[in-house]
Amino acid sequence: MSRLRRVTPVPSDIDIVKAHSCLPIGEIASKIGLTASDLEYYGPFMAKLNTKIPASLEPKERGKYVVVCGITPTPLGEGKSTTTIGLAQAMGAWLNRKCIACIRQPSQGPTFGIKGGAAGGGYSQVIPMESFNLHFTGDIHAISAAHNLIAAAIDARGLHEATQSDKALFNRLVPKKPGKPRVFSPIQKLRLKKLGIDVNIDPEKLTDEQKRSFARLNINMETINWNRVVDLNDRFLRKVKIGLSPSEQGFSRETQYDITVASELMAILSLANNLKEARERIGNVVIGNAKDEKQTPITCEDLGVAGAATVLVKDALKPTLIQTLEGTPVLVHCGPFANIAHGSSSVIADKIALKLVGPDGFVVTEAGFGADIGLEKFVDIKCRSSGLLPDCVVIVATVRALKTHGNGPPITPGATVPAEYLQENMELLEKGTVNLETHIRNIRRFNLPVVVAINKFSTDTLKELDFVREKAIAAGASDAQIANHWELGGEGALDLAKSLIKVCDQSESNSRFLYDLNLTIKEKIEIIAKQIYGAGSIKYSEKAEEKIKLYEQSGYSSMPICIAKTQLSLSHDPTLKGAPSGFEFPIIDVRISVGAGFIFPMAGEILTMPGLPTRPAFYDIDINTETGEIHGLF
């Protein structure tokens, strides 16, 4: 049944991948009822889905919807992606269930910085792994192009408005071509509409005041919150000054580059239910405010660039089908940040997958970071957008991470793992298990059933593993299973999968969101911070207070909240392990993604542009120029 060829000890990720050839993607597609007309091939092993996105999905016609999240992780990660893949392999290749894993596309940037792929690990991986970690089917490049087009449009417009009279500006925006009258383009009519001007008016008939208000966005360049992006670790772009060439006549300004996955467009694509909604959301993106007293929000629609940006990302709205090592279908789509955005793959992929697997099948997806961030946002942001709530939550825990929560010595990437983690240490484990218990109780606040996946390391003892299992069930988990999919592939996640099937079959859909959207912004922040993170109080900076006031005035207060904070603690402070409580939770700033549709309070500075270390991973990467084979990529 399974096509895995396992050896012991488990070889490196890349060696495992090289020992497993991909099946033709058409063969994978046929497992879930797709035919050639549903596929747009990108080489033999990847295909974008051209298939219809279901407008709605009744429980009777859709598969079970499972989301994998994690406890508060160590910097090494605890195996959420590996568990997602392993679980899909167990369901698909071992239990003969229709199953699709829906995962995020990783950023290409870190591939060349600090080693580490995003394709799972051991015998639970997705393939073709190299394509997956490199350009893939071009979605992130498309998002970069669309994002930077908007940025170029902002600065060019600012310059043109600053250097031209009202009349010149209007006459150029609505040009008279030889032998033809001036006409507004359909996109320009959207701006007329916003300004309350008859869209069918002859451009020559506008009053001077109307021409002025049409042609001048009057952007306050100091309010621009649309940075430029690149899918790369380039620390010198964290803060830049642009427009220094004499041709820009002194209109220079400071701005920054973010890594592309931090783009609001990425969040939009992952939350949109269809092309129409994506187009609307892109039009709604607020790139800054006008200089007027009301600080009128300026949108992509005002700039006239929302249509072109949508054209650039139209194919990026289609998920890409690949496969696991055991031939299970995987849909890869979108990969927004989990701090300044919601951190999960797309609504569109989940909807297509839930339809394709049908009522007996399973869709396994993943929520970024720990459950405090990833799962809360998955439910309160993504599920609100899709209208689909999960049937069950899997939370991944490791004995190693739980020991760090018992205040074990720090774990640093690249350094030797301290002895406490390589031998039995019940004291640290007993102290640290509170982190898992807290996450389980948090998940239960959504009325969602939870199954714990104890991701086993070879050095874990049976006593340790059993302890975690008992505590998990006592804390409210429906079940807890030891999983060993890294070593065994799908077979290692069989107990977990069986448990999950049982829980899903018994699951009653009475799950709920954490907060009501109609509460005030501060009320919503308080619910998340106190109920999920364990905060005792919230402290807002002056800036945060002002922004909240502005957003409420602008009519944005009913949006969901997407708190940006560290993933290394339930709190805002990465050094606070276990389950801290009663702390003061600081909100230093509040920002907004109007297009994506959420407000993101900042509980600390978030780095949106990584850097290259002294010895980047690229020192190991080369190509065999005879065979074309890539060396040293993971």
Add this chain to the structure above:
Amino acid sequence: MSRLRRVTPVPSDIDIVKAHSCLPIGEIASKIGLTASDLEYYGPFMAKLNTKIPASLEPKERGKYVVVCGITPTPLGEGKSTTTIGLAQAMGAWLNRKCIACIRQPSQGPTFGIKGGAAGGGYSQVIPMESFNLHFTGDIHAISAAHNLIAAAIDARGLHEATQSDKALFNRLVPKKPGKPRVFSPIQKLRLKKLGIDVNIDPEKLTDEQKRSFARLNINMETINWNRVVDLNDRFLRKVKIGLSPSEQGFSRETQYDITVASELMAILSLANNLKEARERIGNVVIGNAKDEKQTPITCEDLGVAGAATVLVKDALKPTLIQTLEGTPVLVHCGPFANIAHGSSSVIADKIALKLVGPDGFVVTEAGFGADIGLEKFVDIKCRSSGLLPDCVVIVATVRALKTHGNGPPITPGATVPAEYLQENMELLEKGTVNLETHIRNIRRFNLPVVVAINKFSTDTLKELDFVREKAIAAGASDAQIANHWELGGEGALDLAKSLIKVCDQSESNSRFLYDLNLTIKEKIEIIAKQIYGAGSIKYSEKAEEKIKLYEQSGYSSMPICIAKTQLSLSHDPTLKGAPSGFEFPIIDVRISVGAGFIFPMAGEILTMPGLPTRPAFYDIDINTETGEIHGLF
């Protein structure tokens, strides 16, 4: 035979395209003997060729090699691409010859700036036109990624060297991992080799001096000539200051962005004969010089990033197969600038195409800008690299452009075309035809046969067209034919195609390069400027003199020359029409692309980053959110 469905009058480009569906790309491929295993599909109508690149090509086994160039153009262009496509349609769909057109991939940036595609026009176009003008198969995005990775590597390295001791730097570059000795990666061994250190040495055994020289590239950051790139018109990036975040500790510097097609990597990919050569050339790229007395060139290989950059562009080394409106195969590959680079599509595509069409077939490709720039560089740079000389040159002329060379009134994009160009005017034409005659004589300097394609406009009179024809033959053209492929598709280029076949059949391969590589840099510049452009003398700036001296000292003097100058005149001055002579030709700077393998003297400032006008083309572009159809793209 032809599948064209023509109507009169000729509709807009986009309307023609919409009226012609693409044939499945596998069907196009089979016309030239390709099978499924040669193709990597990108959707149903595009496929990258996975086929073997011939190492050498004897005349007996290859097709005829035809290059299309032009006279000195107006700002509207004279239809080189349209002629290339029309000619291929005539050969393939009307004369039943195996024929492949090899063309450049256009930059996506201008698509959203000033309207105008690069897919030909009228009934001579390539399809799918929208994909062709947008992301296509991702090659330009891949080049951006590789280029910017190198840029990020330069600045990160500069910072790390500036802030770390020799010892810390060495220890981080060659780290000791838990339980393992320090080892050099294969890429690091290339640097050891360059430094003359035994590559098998134990890293611990290096002397302090050796460690220092290994770890410190000692880049003089003021000499960095590797900019960042983006495939976009973003004028605010023409000059930027980077590294302004406190995390970069004050090591900021000024730099600029170029549009991606200006990347040296683009030139490398178009000149490389295979993957091995591409890898070597990327390693040879000089990004700047060391602070030492010898100003040692620092390469991508020194930075350790050449392998990773090659991995990123490995698929971009494969040409993409699409089709003309009449179902003729088209290979699209690379698109370097024609001023700071050589401006033609790839050696690899030409070689594959020449092999595929076989001895009775034709490969029609294009040289950028006017023949003074495009054809000279095609022969002296591209053909030197490939070892393949063309069998015949087609030069495209229009009555309109020749009249401008007779000092007709200026032609401005968007404005009404003056009456002189819409009615017979023998005076202007007689005066201006010298431009065509000069180009013909120039082409004859290479001992290449030349056929003139007189690209007919409906307002041209027979007397005008005949005049041009006679003058062309008198100036040394083998033949001259009136072509009307814009209006008629391949049928309109039938006379041209037949003439070309005849000339190619009679052609004896005694063509030659313009200059000997072993001449000095100045001697080579002089030959090009005097013989081709008509210069009387050359004037070098002080900077240019210094750079020539430096390049000669560094051993680069035997590279070919790629002069960067305006395309709007045979001279350096765009206002000098006709065939100016005796002028002083200014070289204001001399630069080098060591990886691409040419020296490029600058005869004026070249803008490598376009800007968006007040009313960019994106005001017309939108998507139908029900059907996914794109509106307003050309």
